[in-house]
Amino acid sequence: MNNFDFYSPTYFAFGKDREQDVGALIKRFGGTKVLIHYGGGSAPSGGSAPSGGSVVRSGLLDRVKASLDGAGVSWLALGGVKPNPRSGLVREGIELCRREGVDFVLAVGGGSTIDSSKAIAAGTVYDGDFWDFYSGKYIEKALPVGTVLTIAAAGSEGSPDSVITNEDGMFKRGATGDAIRPRFSILNPALTQTLPPYQTACGITDIMAHLYERYLTNTKEVEVTDRLIEALLLTMIHEGPRVIENPDNYEARANIMWAGMMAHNNSCGVGRSQDWNSHNIEHELSALYDCAHGAGLAVTMPAVFSYVMDHDVMRFAQVAARVWGCQMDFAHPEVTAKAGIEALRCFLKSIGMPGSLGELGGKAEDIPKLVDVLCNGDGRPGSITGFVTLNEDDCAAIYRMML
Amino acid sequence: MNNFDFYSPTYFAFGKDREQDVGALIKRFGGTKVLIHYGGGSAPSGGSAPSGGSVVRSGLLDRVKASLDGAGVSWLALGGVKPNPRSGLVREGIELCRREGVDFVLAVGGGSTIDSSKAIAAGTVYDGDFWDFYSGKYIEKALPVGTVLTIAAAGSEGSPDSVITNEDGMFKRGATGDAIRPRFSILNPALTQTLPPYQTACGITDIMAHLYERYLTNTKEVEVTDRLIEALLLTMIHEGPRVIENPDNYEARANIMWAGMMAHNNSCGVGRSQDWNSHNIEHELSALYDCAHGAGLAVTMPAVFSYVMDHDVMRFAQVAARVWGCQMDFAHPEVTAKAGIEALRCFLKSIGMPGSLGELGGKAEDIPKLVDVLCNGDGRPGSITGFVTLNEDDCAAIYRMML
Numbered sequence A, B: 001m002n003n004f005d006f007y008s009p010t011y012f013a014f015g016k017d018r019e020q021d022v023g024a025l026i027k028r029f030g031g032t033k034v035l036i037h038y039g040g041g042s043a044p045s046g047g048s049a050p051s052g053g054s055v056v057r058s059g060l061l062d063r064v065k066a067s068l069d070g071a072g073v074s075w076l077a078l079g080g081v082k083p084n085p086r087s088g089l090v091r092e093g094i095e096l097c098r099r100e101g102v103d104f105v106l107a108v109g110g111g112s113t114i115d116s117s118k119a120i121a122a123g124t125v126y127d128g129d130f131w132d133f134y135s136g137k138y139i140e141k142a143l144p145v146g147t148v149l150t151i152a153a154a155g156s157e158g159s160p161d162s163v164i165t166n167e168d169g170m171f172k173r174g175a176t177g178d179a180i181r182p183r184f185s186i187l188n189p190a191l192t193q194t195l196p197p198y199q200t201a202c203g204i205t206d207i208m209a210h211l212y213e214r215y216l217t218n219t220k221e222v223e224v225t226d227r228l229i230e231a232l233l234l235t236m237i238h239e240g241p242r243v244i245e246n247p248d249n250y251e252a253r254a255n256i257m258w259a260g261m262m263a264h265n266n267s268c269g270v271g272r273s274q275d276w277n278s279h280n281i282e283h284e285l286s287a288l289y290d291c292a293h294g295a296g297l298a299v300t301m302p303a304v305f306s307y308v309m310d311h312d313v314m315r316f317a318q319v320a321a322r323v324w325g326c327q328m329d330f331a332h333p334e335v336t337a338k339a340g341i342e343a344l345r346c347f348l349k350s351i352g353m354p355g356s357l358g359e360l361g362g363k364a365e366d367i368p369k370l371v372d373v374l375c376n377g378d379g380r381p382g383s384i385t386g387f388v389t390l391n392e393d394d395c396a397a398i399y400r401m402m403l
Helices: A018-028 A053-057 A060-070 A087-100 A111-124 A130-135 A197-215 A223-245 A250-262 A277-289 A293-322 A333-350 A364-379 A392-401 B018-028 B053-057 B060-070 B087-100 B111-124 B130-135 B197-215 B223-245 B250-262 B277-289 B293-322 B333-350 B364-379 B392-401
Strands: A004-014 A033-039 A074-081 A104-109 A145-149 A161-166 A171-176 A184-187 B004-014 B033-039 B074-081 B104-109 B145-149 B161-166 B171-176 B184-187
Touching: A004 A018, A004 A250, A018 A060, A018 A104, A018 A145, A018 A184, A033 A053, A033 A060, A033 A087, A033 A111, A053 A060, A060 A074, A060 A104, A074 A087, A074 A111, A087 A111, A087 A130, A087 A161, A104 A111, A111 A130, A111 A145, A111 A161, A111 A171, A130 A161, A130 A171, A171 A277, A171 A364, A184 A250, A197 A223, A197 A250, A197 A277, A197 A293, A197 A333, A223 A250, A223 A293, A223 A333, A223 B223, A223 B250, A250 B223, A277 A293, A277 A364, A277 A392, A293 A333, A293 A392, A364 A392, B004 B018, B004 B250, B018 B060, B018 B104, B018 B145, B018 B184, B033 B053, B033 B060, B033 B087, B033 B111, B053 B060, B060 B074, B060 B104, B074 B087, B074 B111, B087 B111, B087 B130, B087 B161, B104 B111, B111 B130, B111 B145, B111 B161, B111 B171, B130 B161, B130 B171, B171 B277, B171 B364, B184 B250, B197 B223, B197 B250, B197 B277, B197 B293, B197 B333, B223 B250, B223 B293, B223 B333, B277 B293, B277 B364, B277 B392, B293 B333, B293 B392, B364 B392
Parallel strands: A004 A184, A033 A074, A033 A104, A104 A145, A145 A184, B004 B184, B033 B074, B033 B104, B104 B145, B145 B184
Antiparallel strands: A004 B004, A161 A171, B161 B171
16 A cells, blocks of 8 residues: 545535535634635626526525525625636636635535636635646645535545636646645535436446546555445445436435545545546546536546556456456456446446437547647646556547547 | 534544654644653553553654654653553643643554543643543543554544543543544554554454444435445455464555544444444443453454344344355345354454453453443443443343353
């Protein structure tokens, strides 16, 4: 096991009606003037429809404002976050926070809203351009961030990470730093009951990807991390179909919501190398086609896993046997390994996810451009690296496998 | 799933040589004058031999002191912690901290040392008698605590809990509060490589008990928590025999050490009722006979589980099938449930744990006294409660099953 540091100091308030506690939690963590950041509302013109209109329509935003008023915490609000959140709105938020002397950023929404809030929180107290953080600079300082989560998916509610799309070139990049870990996150599974099945399935896929990306390691003998990942994958496989069948199933929603947090606060990633090639390969898809990140991952993962399977057949056989219930073929482990990838593909299809690039709006002729931005964009060295290092030819082959 | 709050803000520094970072971590978390608390050394007279002499002999204490000196942090030291730590030493520590103006308590040792340190940290800033906390008062305030862990067992390095033996009557009681959660914990698995097999096995048993106590719940449909517990039990079953066979197996030690933390920071206990009857029943054994807590649990758990099995046969069948690999008998689930308890009993025996009260030094004639202190001591209402409520007759029957 590699040496590691693990630090997940976020306070989680989980369950029915917990958004009522938001005012008290902001006070507890020192906020006095809050930017409430959310989807929908005052959306900038252009692009796809804001996803977070439901935050307004459902009355959640009003309940949050009432809780802040009740706690005597002053606030202003900035809506307009879209899926695959954009750098332009981040800049607007930074300017607003500086002008108004905001000292706490509260995200009300899903991963996009939280990631946008984290970018604003880091950018507000930084002298340079916030995109520096999305070009590799570690985030040392930020305004405190809190979240009221409305979608189980990204895991941003418990992570030190943020992903933003740069509108100047339409590519996505990530930033990280303990300073942007939420001080608190409110997880009320009932808020996710109104999510349409497609978005629910996208969230399930994203959570499973966070687990698979940590499962694909080159570090030997970290059984505890293997087992924890398998536990959460088994949970998703059990609860996913139940919630697709019955969106009002609170218990299934609750299990998925907590698994989604655990899948990405790195509880399941300590002590070893991780992958993240699937995420990187997908990010170019959702940046270019503005498809849902989870839908992109559903297409990406089986292709990537099939392409890299030979790098460690026993690892793929292990997940196939332990998670997917495939019989181990001791004479031909590659048979079991392949069966596990096929089981994943079938599962994703069964919950309504797409299976090909075409279903995402992608075209074969875009592949050279996708590969170029992926492997060379923003200073990358002509390849991406993780479980396996993939050069431009590898990435082109993987995109072609998705056709 | 029940509503819950989850908060585990401890900073974990894990791996080889990490004790070198202790000075820097104390500075990071604001300590300027530190009480180093450890086993062995200036032990009060009487009782069993101090366990922590190895902290001195191995040179660990000197390395810790050197790191503090290097960071410019002043310190004083108080040794003498014994297994089943005593209230007398806690009082001594409180007095010392007040007299010397200590602002940070550093535990160097195992669960007993950490629990004693937590008691000192809480008592130092409390106007009344520290035992109030061990009689049910929640700990709201304490000096910050850090730990350098030397035994994978108690999970106190990541928990808000502490257990102390009151010398006035020789009974153990627990206290809790987020204020005594360690600010940081240093986990170097190599420090555990010198532990004798018996103590190692006691630690493994304690970790498994922390998991079982959380598995036995009356709350339905918390699949994610079931799965996480099963993951860590599977890890212990895999790594336990490896480390008993080869105490120098760093990788196995590392997996056990991290599983031990995860088993007790409540990652695996959210959203539902827990048990803790086995711990309560055992505490009277280690208080009266001064046996190792883990050894007491090895005798206690199979007896308790057999006694309460009928309360929820399917729960015991589930752990038998998923964790112990027992074939599910769909016509007679109680057969599978029983097989799982027997598998646990055999496993504990195989790693060298005792199987009867006699092996702990216990006697049948002590049972009335054990039951009385357990069910009526310190204001208890003639029973203990958890997965099942157990009255004096139940507890007497369980102790008799251990003979």
